[in-house]
Structures are given as C-alpha cells and as structure tokens.
Amino acid sequence: IPVDPFDLVIFGGTGDLARRKIIPALFRRFCAGQMPDDSRIIAAARSEMDDDGYREFAREAIAEFGKKSADNKKALKGFLKQLHYVPVDAKGEGGWESLKSLLRDDENVVRAFYFSVGPSLFADLAKQVRSHELSTRESRIVVEKPFGHDLESARALNEELAQHFHEDQIYRIDHYLGKETVQNLMAVRFGNMLFEPLWNAQYVDHIQITVAETVGVEGRGSYYDKSGAMRDMVQNHLMQLLCLIAMEPPARFEADAVRDEKLKVIRALDPVDPDQIVRGQYTSDGEMASYREDAENATSKTESFIALKCYISNWRWANTPFYLRTGKRLAARASEIAVVFKETPHSIFGIDSGRHRNVLSIRLQPNEGMTLGVTIKEPGPGGMRLVDVPLDMSFAEALGPEAEEVTDAYERLIMDVIRGNQTLFMRGDEVEAAWAWTDPLIEGWERRGDSPKPYDAGSIGPDDAAFLINRDGRRWRGIK
Numbered sequence: 192i193p194v195d196p197f198d199l200v201i202f203g204g205t206g207d208l209a210r211r212k213i214i215p216a217l218f219r220r221f222c223a224g225q226m227p228d229d230s231r232i233i234a235a236a237r238s239e240m241d242d243d244g245y246r247e248f249a250r251e252a253i254a255e256f257g258k259k260s261a262d263n264k265k266a267l268k269g270f271l272k273q274l275h276y277v278p279v280d281a282k283g284e285g286g287w288e289s290l291k292s293l294l295r296d297d298e299n300v301v302r303a304f305y306f307s308v309g310p311s312l313f314a315d316l317a318k319q320v321r322s323h324e325l326s327t328r329e330s331r332i333v334v335e336k337p338f339g340h341d342l343e344s345a346r347a348l349n350e351e352l353a354q355h356f357h358e359d360q361i362y363r364i365d366h367y368l369g370k371e372t373v374q375n376l377m378a379v380r381f382g383n384m385l386f387e388p389l390w391n392a393q394y395v396d397h398i399q400i401t402v403a404e405t406v407g408v409e410g411r412g413s414y415y416d417k418s419g420a421m422r423d424m425v426q427n428h429l430m431q432l433l434c435l436i437a438m439e440p441p442a443r444f445e446a447d448a449v450r451d452e453k454l455k456v457i458r459a460l461d462p463v464d465p466d467q468i469v470r471g472q473y474t475s476d477g478e479m480a481s482y483r484e485d486a487e488n489a490t491s492k493t494e495s496f497i498a499l500k501c502y503i504s505n506w507r508w509a510n511t512p513f514y515l516r517t518g519k520r521l522a523a524r525a526s527e528i529a530v531v532f533k534e535t536p537h538s539i540f541g542i543d544s545g546r547h548r549n550v551l552s553i554r555l556q557p558n559e560g561m562t563l564g565v566t567i568k569e570p571g572p573g574g575m576r577l578v579d580v581p582l583d584m585s586f587a588e589a590l591g592p593e594a595e596e597v598t599d600a601y602e603r604l605i606m607d608v609i610r611g612n613q614t615l616f617m618r619g620d621e622v623e624a625a626w627a628w629t630d631p632l633i634e635g636w637e638r639r640g641d642s643p644k645p646y647d648a649g650s651i652g653p654d655d656a657a658f659l660i661n662r663d664g665r666r667w668r669g670i671k
C-alpha cells in the first residue's frame with residue numbers, strides 16, 4: 192500500500208548509514224511502488240555538493256547495497272529525480288533557509304527529519320528545526336542509537352528533545368525491531384493458540400537469545416571501545432528481543448499498548464549477580480587483528496563478547512532463566528531466540544528413550560525462519576526409539592520466491608515513520624528503563640576493574656561462557 196507523498200530530510204545524508212541503509216531502503220520501497228513520485232528526499236550535510244553530486248552518491252550506494260533492486264535502471268532514473276541536496280550547518284545559520292525553501296508549504300504533507308548523525312548533534316538539530324520553523328503538525332524526527340551512554344545522558348537527551356517535539360513525534364530506531372522475524376515472533380505468539388498457553392515458567396525450561404557476529408570492530412574502534420557489547424548490543428537489541436519474547440499480550444497491536452508491555456518486562460528484570468556475567472575480548476587468529484589492535488587501545492578492558500543469565504520477576508517467568516549472549520568475531524553470523532520447553536513429566540517409554548525437549552527456535556539471520564523441534568518415533572521396525580526432528584519453516588521457502596529477498600529492517604521502519612506508526616520504535620521511558628538495568632552491571636565491573644576473558648577469533652567465545660550455562664545442567668545451542 193503506497194504511503195502519502197512526503198518530504199524526508201536526511202541530516203548526515205552523505206554518511207555511512209545513508210549510503211548503506213537509508214538510500215537503498217528508500218529505493219527498494221520506490222521500486223515496490225510504495226513511495227509516491229512526488230515525494231521529496233532532501234539530504235543535508237556539511238559538505239558542499241549539488242543535487243547532481245548527491246544523485247551520483249545515491250546511484251553508487253544503490254549499486255553497492257541495493258541488492259536485486261540495483262538492476263532496475265528505469266526506476267532508478269525516477270527515484271534519483273526525487274533527491275536533492277543542501278549544505279547545512281548543524282550548529283550555525285548556514286543553509287537552513289535553502290532547506291526550508293525545498294520543503295512543501297503544506298501542513299498536511301508529512302515532514303520527517305532523519306537525524307543520521309552522531310548523538311551529540313541530536314539536540315542541536317532538534318532546536319534548529321524548530322527555531323527555523325521547519326516543523327509542522329505532521330513533522331517527526333528519527334534518531335538512531337546510541338541513545339545516550341547511560342541513564343543520565345539518555346534522560347538529558349530525552350529532555351532536550353522534549354523541548355522541541357512531542358513524544359509521539361520522536362522515532363527512536365532500534366533496527367532489530369524492523370527485522371522480519373522479530374515481527375513474526377509477535378505473529379506466532381499472538382496469532383496462534385498453540386504456543387501462548389505454554390509460554391510461561393510452568394512449561395518453559397529456559398530461553399536463550401544469541402546474536403553472534405563474525406565481524407570485528409575494525410573501523411569503529413573509537414566508538415566501540417567506549418561502549419562494548421553491553422552498551423552496543425545488549426542494552427538495546429537483545430533487550431528488545433527479550434521484551435518481545437517475554438511480554439504479556441498487549442490488548443492491541445498499537446504503539447503504546449505494545450510499548451507499555453515491553454516496559455513492564457524491563458522493569459521486572461532482576462539485577463544480575465557479577466558471577467552470572469561473562470565478558471570476553473577477541474584475540475588475533477594470526478590473520479585478523481585482535482580487539483585491542485582494532486580498537487587501537489593496547490590496554491583496553493572493553494568487552495567484545497558478553498554472556499549473562501537474568502531473571503524476570505513476575506508471575507509468568509518467575510525462576511525461568513534467560514541466557515543472553517552476543518559477540519564479535521565469533522565462528523558464525525547467527526542470531527536466534529530459542530525457547531526450550533521442559534521435559535515431559537514422565538516418560539512412558541522408559542529411561543532408554545533419552546531426554547527430549549521441544550525447542551522453538553526463531554532465527555533472525557541468516558535464513559530467517561522458525562523451527563520447532565518435536566520428538567517422534569524413529570521410523571522403522573526397531574521398536575519404540577525416539578528422535579528429535581525439526582518442523583522447519585524457512586520463510587523464503589514457505590512464502591515462495593517473492594519472499595526471497597526479505598524486506599530490510601530500514602525499509603519497514605522508514606515507511607512506518609511516514610505512516611506515523613510508532614509500534615516498532617522505542618519510547619523514551621523504555622530506553623531509560625533499559626539503561627537503569629544495565630548501568631549498575633557496567634558500574635560493577637568497572638569498579639572491580641574486571642578484565643574481559645580473551646577468546647580466539649572464530650571461536651564461540653570464552654570458555655567461561657559455556658560454564659555459565661553448563662553449571663545449570665544446560666547447554667548453549669550451536670551457532671553454526
């Protein structure tokens with residue numbers, strides 16, 4: 192369904208995010224017929240450039256990151272025509288009037304301002320947009336993570352933005368929420384009778400959330416070394432996944448109904464004991480650099496890997512462990528949420544039949560899809576032997592060739608901004624609650640001066656991470 196014509200201003204329009212994600216995502220939506228011809232995309236940044244220069248930048252970005260859509264030359268011509276560029280000084284006066292003249296003077300046209308810049312500029316930009324009277328009733332701003340560095344800075348940022356925009360105009364992106372499977376998780380939970388009755392401490396043994404990456408921090412060392420895996424991944428992406436898997440059914444699939452439920456989960460999280468957290472840092476594998484080399488900090492104590500066990504103290508999840516782990520330079524790129532159900536209370540097949548547990552695995556990437564592990568009789572005449580087999584549903588296969596190129600998170604999220612749907616965006620209080628949970632954990636290891644455990648690049652993380660779960664009589668699921 193096409194959205195209404197809109198004006199979108201991308202501050203930081205020549206940056207990496209615009210090149211890799213925003214421009215290619217807009218183009219794919221254009222190809223899909225969702226973006227009306229008379230929409231305007233105005234890139235704004237510091238450098239001097241004209242419309243043609245920017246169109247060339249966009250053409251290259253699409254060739255590199257546009258996937259299949261890059262072959263659609265006819266559409267490309269039409270899309271590029273909608274692009275404009277204006278040099279703007281985020282902190283000064285330069286360029287704002289020219290920017291204004293490019294926006295349509297129509298109160299009903301959606302005007303979105305995408306702050307694809309470092310967080311230190313968010314407040315300045317919000318103020319400038321307001322003081323130059325660029326914002327209308329239909330205006331909204333989009334901000335990227337990191338949203339603050341801790342509770343205090345996140346609060347300050349929320350307050351600054353609130354001086355210029357209402358909460359319902361602020362779209363805080365967590366791109367994990369835009370991933371196809373993440374939304375499917377909600378469809379599976381709340382669209383089926385099958386799972387929800389079992390979705391609680393009585394039937395679920397534990398839940399594992401893994402986001403494993405093969406990339407290191409090369410090129411982003413100076414940012415990453417001040418954040419580490421906890422701030423970069425856990426405080427936002429993993430906690431959002433945790434919320435969606437653990438929340439109560441919202442009454443409606445609407446922004447505040449969903450976000451209220453997520454907030455309750457975060458607030459019900461117990462503090463984590465230091466011995467339930469394992470931090471790691473990758474070492475060189477001979478070929479690729481170590482974390483410390485990538486970060487250009489020979490004594491860095493920042494973690495590139497973290498595993499932890501936490502509990503949600505509420506009626507549904509009391510005493511059910513949630514194991515979270517994420518890291519860079521691991522053996523494979525694999526993100527998965529696994530709901531591991533309890534064993535049957537009694538085996539009628541005797542002790543030889545082994546221990547069997549149903550596992551619902553929700554794969555975010557690669558091969559988006561879901562697998563339900565079920566126990567059946569091993570085929571053949573050999574008696575009553577039990578085996579676990581996967582009921583596999585890869586989305587690409589199940590939905591046919593159309594689904595092969597799964598919609599990128601940014602495509603969905605940007606269109607949601609235009610439509611004014613905040614369901615997949617974080618509310619200010621959610622972000623603050625997430626920091627309120629992570630801050631004491633970070634302060635704890637900083638105060639103790641803990642060093643992360645070294646782990647080999649290309650491995651599955653430090654041995655202690657395995658120990659964290661093995662000592663509970665459980666195992667991590669493989670990431671390969």
Ligand code: BG6
Binds near residue numbers: 366
């Ligand atoms: C970003 C983090 O938010 O998410 C990166 O800053 C990380 O460090 C990235 O690599 C992972 O995203 P995806 O979509 O590739 O899983």
